[in-house]
Amino acid sequence: MKKELKIFDKPRNVKxxxxxFYVSLVILLITDFFIHKHAEFTWEGIPEFYATYGFxxxxxxxxxxxxxxxxxxxxxxxxx
Amino acid sequence: xxxxIPPSAILIIGxxxxxxxxxxxxxxxxxxxxxxxxxxxxxxxxxxxxxxxVLDYSLxxxxxxxxxxxxxxxxxxxxxxxxxxxxKVKDDLQHVAxxxxxxxxxxxxxxxxxxxxxxxxxxxxxxxxxxxxARRTKASQAAAIRYILVHIFGGLCLLAGIVFYIQQTGTAxxxxxxxxxxxxxxxxxxxxxxxxxxxLHPWLQDAYPEATVTGAVFMSxxxxxxxxxxxxxxxxxxxxxxxxxxxxxxxxIFYAVLENxxxxxxxxxxxxxxxxxxxxxxxxxxxAINGAVSHAFCHILYKALLFMAAGSVLHMTGKIRCTDLGGxxxxxxxxxxxxxxGAASISAFPLFSGFVSKSMIVSASAHEKLTxxxxxxQFASAGVFHHAGIKVPxxxxxxxxxxxxxxxxxxxxxxxxxxxxxxxxAIAIFPRPLYDILPYPVDYxxxxxxxxVGQLQLLMFGALAFCLLIxxxxxxxxxxxxxxxTDWFYRKGLSQIMAGITGLCTWVAHICEKIFxxxxxxxxxxxxxxxxxxxxxxxxxxxxxGRLALEEFRKQTRPETVSLGPMGLxxxxxxxxxxxxxxxxxxxx
Numbered sequence: 112m113k114k115e116l117k118i119f120d121k122p123r124n125v126k127x128x129x130x131x132f133y134v135s136l137v138i139l140l141i142t143d144f145f146i147h148k149h150a151e152f153t154w155e156g157i158p159e160f161y162a163t164y165g166f167x168x169x170x171x172x173x174x175x176x177x178x179x180x181x182x183x184x185x186x187x188x189x190x191x
Numbered sequence: 192x193x194x195x196i197p198p199s200a201i202l203i204i205g206x207x208x209x210x211x212x213x214x215x216x217x218x219x220x221x222x223x224x225x226x227x228x229x230x231x232x233x234x235x236x237x238x239x240x241x242x243x244x245v246l247d248y249s250l251x252x253x254x255x256x257x258x259x260x261x262x263x264x265x266x267x268x269x270x271x272x273x274x275x276x277x278x279k280v281k282d283d284l285q286h287v288a289x290x291x292x293x294x295x296x297x298x299x300x301x302x303x304x305x306x307x308x309x310x311x312x313x314x315x316x317x318x319x320x321x322x323x324x325a326r327r328t329k330a331s332q333a334a335a336i337r338y339i340l341v342h343i344f345g346g347l348c349l350l351a352g353i354v355f356y357i358q359q360t361g362t363a364x365x366x367x368x369x370x371x372x373x374x375x376x377x378x379x380x381x382x383x384x385x386x387x388x389x390x391l392h393p394w395l396q397d398a399y400p401e402a403t404v405t406g407a408v409f410m411s412x413x414x415x416x417x418x419x420x421x422x423x424x425x426x427x428x429x430x431x432x433x434x435x436x437x438x439x440x441x442x443x444i445f446y447a448v449l450e451n452x453x454x455x456x457x458x459x460x461x462x463x464x465x466x467x468x469x470x471x472x473x474x475x476x477x478x479a480i481n482g483a484v485s486h487a488f489c490h491i492l493y494k495a496l497l498f499m500a501a502g503s504v505l506h507m508t509g510k511i512r513c514t515d516l517g518g519x520x521x522x523x524x525x526x527x528x529x530x531x532x533g534a535a536s537i538s539a540f541p542l543f544s545g546f547v548s549k550s551m552i553v554s555a556s557a558h559e560k561l562t563x564x565x566x567x568x569q570f571a572s573a574g575v576f577h578h579a580g581i582k583v584p585x586x587x588x589x590x591x592x593x594x595x596x597x598x599x600x601x602x603x604x605x606x607x608x609x610x611x612x613x614x615x616x617a618i619a620i621f622p623r624p625l626y627d628i629l630p631y632p633v634d635y636x637x638x639x640x641x642x643x644v645g646q647l648q649l650l651m652f653g654a655l656a657f658c659l660l661i662x663x664x665x666x667x668x669x670x671x672x673x674x675x676x677t678d679w680f681y682r683k684g685l686s687q688i689m690a691g692i693t694g695l696c697t698w699v700a701h702i703c704e705k706i707f708x709x710x711x712x713x714x715x716x717x718x719x720x721x722x723x724x725x726x727x728x729x730x731x732x733x734x735x736x737g738r739l740a741l742e743e744f745r746k747q748t749r750p751e752t753v754s755l756g757p758m759g760l761x762x763x764x765x766x767x768x769x770x771x772x773x774x775x776x777x778x779x780x
Contacts, residue, residue: 120592132655139644139648149639152562155645161645162648165653165656166655166656168569168573168574168656169574169652172445173666173667179674180667182675184675185675
């Protein structure tokens with residue numbers, strides 16, 4: 112049996128990973144100010160539009176999905 | 192044309208010999224079939240070949256143009272990968288069904304008339320059903336029956352539409368139709384069902400997770416994408432498709448977030464991706480059609496890759512639910528890596544294939560100033576990353592360690608995933624060869640600074656939302672449960688309608704019994720016994736004389752006799768009279 116990978120068993124590594132993730136987010140936010148935008152829609156020119164839209168979309172997605180679960184969730188043997 | 196056999200026939204006839212070959216020769220033979228098809232495709236110049244005259248119609252088995260060639264190439268590539276993935280399966284039924292299925296898809300692709308198209312369309316449905324049946328569980332058999340019934344319905348719609356269409360136009364040529372008139376709507380419904388356009392989509396998420404490990408790989412590639420091809424040929428520029436496509440991209444992601452079965456999550460994200468293609472076909476500009484076709488090309492690769500990764504997990508652990516899995520990166524690091532490449536590709540990360548194809552469709556919607564559509568597509572793009580890009584790898588390979596200790600799948604499976612993963616990355620880094628085979632000339636540059644940063648922001652901040660919601664515990668927990676979809680209408684709804692109709696009929700029967708068996712005979716019996724007083728009492732009741740008047744009446748009149756005497760005698764006399772009349776007329780006249 113080969114040796115198992117265990118990198119995410121150590122909380123320190125998870126923290127490092129998340130740290131790297133947050134740093135990359137900040138870099139993305141900063142880069143936004145230095146690029147030339149050729150916006151098809153006016154709002155595409157707004158600073159950090161995509162970041163905001165992505166974040167808000169996903170939060171909304173989760174909350175709507177949670178609401179949807181109230182209506183559509185059934186037991187696994189519902190159709191049996 | 193030097194070759195006498197159409198590409199579809201190579202696979203279909205070739206499939207029939209599979210059960211008679213054994214061992215390594217069989218593996219080599221099965222891999223040779225798609226390779227041979229690919230060689231054939233490379234030597235097929237544009238034109239129409241293999242035309243067979245039947246009655247008044249000419250069946251065209253080989254219409255070759257730029258649109259059909261792209262789909263021909265990718266169907267052949269994925270057949271090779273699928274066969275390689277399934278090489279160790281010791282079940283000839285699956286091998287034969289998969290090859291027939293791929294042959295059907297190629298047949299649809301190169302069909303030049305509607306009758307040939309219909310022929311191969313049905314072959315697709317029948318062959319793929321066996322890939323579900325072959326799992327040989329109770330659930331898969333039930334799912335297979337539902338699957339084939341739904342597809343028979345779709346096939347019949349298509350057939351009816353084709354018959355009307357030939358009747359009206361006098362031609363069976365498989366070309367642009369456009370949405371007008373009954374025939375076109377019937378054909379549209381037939382194609383839409385195979386493309387899983389809502390509300391005709393639930394067969395997909397019902398059947399694919401029940402298919403065999405290897406069968407699902409073929410299924411994820413062939414049925415919906417051949418429908419995309421047929422739609423791109425017959426209904427480009429149909430406005431309805433833009434809206435249906437946008438709806439299709441958006442609604443499955445909510446289900447995908449809730450779903451527990453990994454392959455069902457992938458099925459929902461498949462519907463979502465086909466939505467992008469439908470949207471592109473609906474927009475109908477050269478850029479949009481190119482986008483839809485190239486997205487189908489890339490999608491087939493990364494979706495098959497994801498289904499292969501999920502299939503490998505199912506194959507090695509016997510488990511496929513988020514609630515049962517977790518921590519598998521420790522023992523299946525390569526599968527995990529391939530899964531993440533598939534996940535990055537479907538999410539359209541820069542340097543992964545979805546990025547160079549999906550963005551063409553999104554850009555096309557922006558060029559046409561379709562504001563709402565553009566917003567929905569961007570929302571769906573973020574949503575895809577959320578469920579297919581993060582959720583699938585996260586709950587399978589990371590998250591909480593499930594304690595499962597397994598190992599990598601066999602070499603052939605790893606190789607198949609490796610080839611698909613390689614192509615996903617290669618297409619993204621060198622998109623030119625793909626762009627060169629698209630139906631229209633491409634002058635699209637995917638890698639601009641604004642596009643790369645915009646897309647990265649959209650995805651990474653979507654990921655941030657996932658991260659924060661998971662850490663704070665707001666993320667909906669994975670549950671052992673199912674979620675109702677429109678298949679409820681034929682799985683439960685119909686039986687409830689039946690129960691309702693039965694209930695209604697029972698009620699009517701009950702009322703009838705009460706009136707005609709009990710109340711009416713009782714009243715008639717009473718009337719014949721006591722005609723005068725019954726009539727008098729009814730009259731007094733009706734005229735509202737009240738209880739007192741009734742009792743007065745009963746006191747004043749003596750009870751009617753019940754004997755038959757007074758009534759019977761005249762009846763007896765009349766009978767004698769009638770019989771004598773009969774005798775006189777019959778015997779004496």
